[in-house]
Amino acid sequence: MDLMGKFTISASMLLTGFAIVFGVLLLLIFIIWLYGTIVSNAQNKAAQRKADKELRKQKELLSEEKPQPKPVSVVEKQPVVESDGVSDEIVAVISAAVYTMYGSKQKVKIKSIKRRKTQSAWAKAAMLENNQPF
Amino acid sequence: MEILERFWKAIEGIYQGSGLIQLDWRNYVMIAVACVLFYLAIKKQFEPLLLLPIAFGMLLVNLYPAITEAPQTTLMNAAECIKAKGTTEGYATTVINNVTYYNVPHYGGLLYYLYQGVKLGIYPPLIFLGVGAMTDFGPLIANPKSFILGAAAQIGIFITFIGAIFLGFTDAQAGAIGIIGGADGPTAIYVTTKLAPELLGSIAIAAYSYMALVPIIQPPIMKALTTKKERAVVMEQLRPVSKLEKIIFPVIIVVVISILLPDAAPLVGMLMFGNLLKESGVCDRLSKTAQNELMNIITIFLGTTVGATATGANFLSLSTLKIIALGLIAFMMGTACGVLFGKVMYKVTGGKVNPLIGSAGVSAVPMAARVSQRVGQEENPGNFLLMHAMGPNVAGVIGSAVAAGVLMNVLK
Numbered sequence: 001m002d003l004m005g006k007f008t009i010s011a012s013m014l015l016t017g018f019a020i021v022f023g024v025l026l027l028l029i030f031i032i033w034l035y036g037t038i039v040s041n042a043q044n045k046a047a048q049r050k051a052d053k054e055l056r057k058q059k060e061l062l063s064e065e066k067p068q069p070k071p072v073s074v075v076e077k078q079p080v081v082e083s084d085g086v087s088d089e090i091v092a093v094i095s096a097a098v099y100t101m102y103g104s105k106q107k108v109k110i111k112s113i114k115r116r117k118t119q120s121a122w123a124k125a126a127m128l129e130n131n132q133p134f
Numbered sequence: 135m136e137i138l139e140r141f142w143k144a145i146e147g148i149y150q151g152s153g154l155i156q157l158d159w160r161n162y163v164m165i166a167v168a169c170v171l172f173y174l175a176i177k178k179q180f181e182p183l184l185l186l187p188i189a190f191g192m193l194l195v196n197l198y199p200a201i202t203e204a205p206q207t208t209l210m211n212a213a214e215c216i217k218a219k220g221t222t223e224g225y226a227t228t229v230i231n232n233v234t235y236y237n238v239p240h241y242g243g244l245l246y247y248l249y250q251g252v253k254l255g256i257y258p259p260l261i262f263l264g265v266g267a268m269t270d271f272g273p274l275i276a277n278p279k280s281f282i283l284g285a286a287a288q289i290g291i292f293i294t295f296i297g298a299i300f301l302g303f304t305d306a307q308a309g310a311i312g313i314i315g316g317a318d319g320p321t322a323i324y325v326t327t328k329l330a331p332e333l334l335g336s337i338a339i340a341a342y343s344y345m346a347l348v349p350i351i352q353p354p355i356m357k358a359l360t361t362k363k364e365r366a367v368v369m370e371q372l373r374p375v376s377k378l379e380k381i382i383f384p385v386i387i388v389v390v391i392s393i394l395l396p397d398a399a400p401l402v403g404m405l406m407f408g409n410l411l412k413e414s415g416v417c418d419r420l421s422k423t424a425q426n427e428l429m430n431i432i433t434i435f436l437g438t439t440v441g442a443t444a445t446g447a448n449f450l451s452l453s454t455l456k457i458i459a460l461g462l463i464a465f466m467m468g469t470a471c472g473v474l475f476g477k478v479m480y481k482v483t484g485g486k487v488n489p490l491i492g493s494a495g496v497s498a499v500p501m502a503a504r505v506s507q508r509v510g511q512e513e514n515p516g517n518f519l520l521m522h523a524m525g526p527n528v529a530g531v532i533g534s535a536v537a538a539g540v541l542m543n544v545l546k
Contacts, residue, residue, distance in 0.1 A: 001299075009305055010296040013544065017292040020540045024394055025281040025533060031386055032278040039379050127518050 086113050153197055160446025161196040167449075168193040168441075174346065181346035181501075184319065184437050188342060191441025195245065202249065202442050205242035209235035249439040252334070255327050257436040258320035259404040264429030265320075265531065266384070266408025267421045269499065273525040275379050276372040279479070280491075284529025286475035287495025288537045290315035290468030294460050295541075301456050306330050309541040311457055314341045315464025316534030317348070317496035323440065324401060325538045329545055335443030336454040340461035342440075345498045351462070352469050352493050352505045359473045360489050364480055365513040367488035369522045377413070384409040391536060397546075398539025402532065468496045472526065494523040497530030 001009070094113060102108050149155065171189035175182040195202055215222045215236040225236040251257040274280050291312040298308035310330040313322045314337060322341040326334045344351065357365075384406035392399040411421040448454075476492025490510050494502040506523035 006299050010299050013295050013305075013309075014292045016544060017295075017537060017540050018289065020395070021288050021533060021536050022282075022285045024391065024536050025285040025529070027394075028387065028390060028532075029278040029281045031390065032275060032281075032383070035382055035386065036275060036278070036375075036379055039376060039382070043376055043378070130521065 086115060156199070157196070158446065160450045161199075162446075163450060164192060164196040164444060164446045167444075168196070171343075181342065183433060184342050185346055187434055187437025188339065188441035191245065191438035192339075192444045193441075194438075195442040195445050198243075199445060201243040202245045202445075203243045204246055206240045208238045208240065210238050211235055245439050245442045248435050249442065251432075251435055252323060252439050253327060253331070255324055255400065257432050258324040259400045260428065260432045261320040261436065262401050262405040262535075263408040264424045264432070265499065266405040266410075267412045267424040268429075269405075269409060269412075269528055269531070270524070271383050271409060271528055272375040272380060273372055273521050274528050275375045275383055277522070277525050280525030281529045281533070282479070283472055283475055283492045283495040283526035284497075284531075284533040285495075286492065287468045287472035287497075287526070287530050288316060288533045289471040290464045290466070290496075291534075291537050291541075293467045294464035297463060298456075298460050301460070303453075303456075304330075306545045307333055309545040310337055311460050312464060313337075313534070313538060313541060314344065314457075314461035315468040315496070316530075316537060317341070317345055317465060317468060317498040317502065318531060318534045319345060320436075321401060321497075321534050321538050323436070325541055328542050333453070333457065335440070335445075335448050336457045337461070338440040339444055339449075340458050344461055344465045345501070348496075348498050348501045349505055349508075351465055352496075352502065353509050355466055355469045356473055356490055356493050356505075356509050359470060360477065362513060364477065364489050365510060366517065367480065367485060368514065368517050369488055369491075369519065370486065372521060372525075377415070380413040381410070384413065387532065391532070391539070395536060395539035395543065397542040398535045401535040401538065405531065405535070465496065469493045472496060472530075488517075488519055488522065491519055491523040491526055494527040495530045495533070497527065497534045499527050499531060500524065502530070503527040 091110075091113060095110060098108055098110060153161075168189045171185050171192065174180045175185035175189060209228060209230075210218060211233065212222055215225065215238060219225075219238060222236050225238055228235045228237060293312075294315050295308045295312035298311040299305065303311060306329040310322075310326040310333055313325045316322065319338065319342050323334065323338050326337045330337075388399075388403050388406040391402045408421075408424050411417045411424060472492035472495035473489055474492070475495075476487060476489030479487040479492075480489045488506075488510060490506045491503075494506045496502050503520055503523035503526075507518065507520040510517045510519040
């Protein structure tokens with residue numbers, strides 16, 4: 001093969017390879033983005049419908065039944081002194097975790113929940129757990 | 135006296151057939167190379183699952199070259215056949231010029247038969263089946279832009295193709311050498327068996343050696359091409375990916391790639407089949423077999439037989455040195471292109487993408503992603519880039535299969 005031939009085949013392969021590899025992978029990006037959006041929307045709507053249905057059901061039940069006695073909780077929820085931007089859901093999750101850890105025999109009071117500035121041992125443990133398979 | 139004569143003849147026969155007479159200096163050099171690979175695999179733990187079988191295959195073939203010998207049939211007349219085998223019964227006959235010859239078979243060496251799985255392109259797709267069953271494409275589905283980094287890292291393949299052409303290789307050989315830059319052993323073997331089977335030993339060993347050396351080759355390139363600030367970027371957490379998305383993904387990929395690039399269908403098809411076994415959740419036994427037993431068996435066969443292609447006569451040549459040099463260039467270019475595209479994404483997204491994940495676009499899974507994680511943590515110990523790097527990493531597997539499809543389609 002002469003020099004010109006080498007230039008020709010090199011340039012044509014570089015161009016073809018670059019165009020096809022990027023073309024196919026860009027097409028895949030578009031397709032994945034498209035079906036990801038469609039599937040997420042469909043699943044969100046389905047979840048929303050389910051949640052609405054359950055809410056309606058609960059409302060109907062509440063309107064039909066007499067007021068229930070207040071459930072006795074072992075973990076007495078105290079007014080959280082420092083919320084520090086912690087939502088009610090997080091408070092509920094932490095309370096549940098505390099209940100799970102200490103069980104029903106001990107009485108535990110949650111006095112305050114503070115957001116830590118540094119990365120906690122729990123976050124590190126979770127990260128390690130997620131990364132472990134790799 | 136006759137006893138002594140027979141004894142001496144037997145000793146002489148054993149001596150003549152021994153390695154002391156049969157082997158030449160090149161075999162001894164290759165035995166030394168095999169020992170270096172043993173050291174790297176066992177002491178340094180560089181891809182030991184691959185390097186150890188390769189090194190042992192290399193050792194075996196250079197100690198006993200007939201282990202890869204092809205089966206042959208010798209035509210013998212009746213007298214010769216009786217002398218050699220004691221009978222003519224059971225042998226097929228061939229008549230030439232009214233003389234009947236008996237077809238006496240000589241069976242091939244053990245590794246000849248195992249090598250057929252490489253030669254016929256069977257092992258690489260089966261390895262891909264196991265890789266697919268072990269791979270979580272979630273990070274790629276969550277961030278499909280990772281495909282760009284997976285594509286960028288394949289540029290090294292085509293740049294190396296140019297280098298190989300100018301070093302005097304044919305276009306098919308250049309394509310096979312370039313694919314080393316994909317950093318994917320099964321893909322390199324598959325493409326080489328189709329385009330340049332005579333270079334299989336050198337290319338496979340170069341590909342696997344460089345894959346094993348990813349933690350040494352990549353970090354200096356990654357650090358040279360990025361700033362401290364870029365390396366310290368902490369990326370946002372990826373969105374959760376639903377099971378349905380994970381199930382649809384392999385089906386879509388195999389349909390799109392097989393229609394556009396049919397030559398890549400065996401590799402991508404098996405990769406996605408393995409992934410569907412895993413993600414469907416209904417074929418747990420098959421998925422586990424593909425990930426473990428099947429993958430391990432094929433790895434043993436593939437490694438040993440690929441190593442056995444590296445005989446002294448084949449391997450110790452100028453073309454092998456060129457292939458090893460070009461392979462290194464391919465690997466470095468792939469890493470550099472991935473990081474450079476990562477930098478482009480860093481600029482475009484306003485600093486949200488850490489360019490280090492670009493180097494994972496070469497498809498050495500998951501080692502390249504681990505290297506991104508490690509280099510990122512050197513700058514910021516609290517930074518976890520691994521899952522972000524897995525996106526380009528698995529995109530690189532698909533990208534290198536697509537590049538292989540292009541090469542096979544254009545050059546075969």
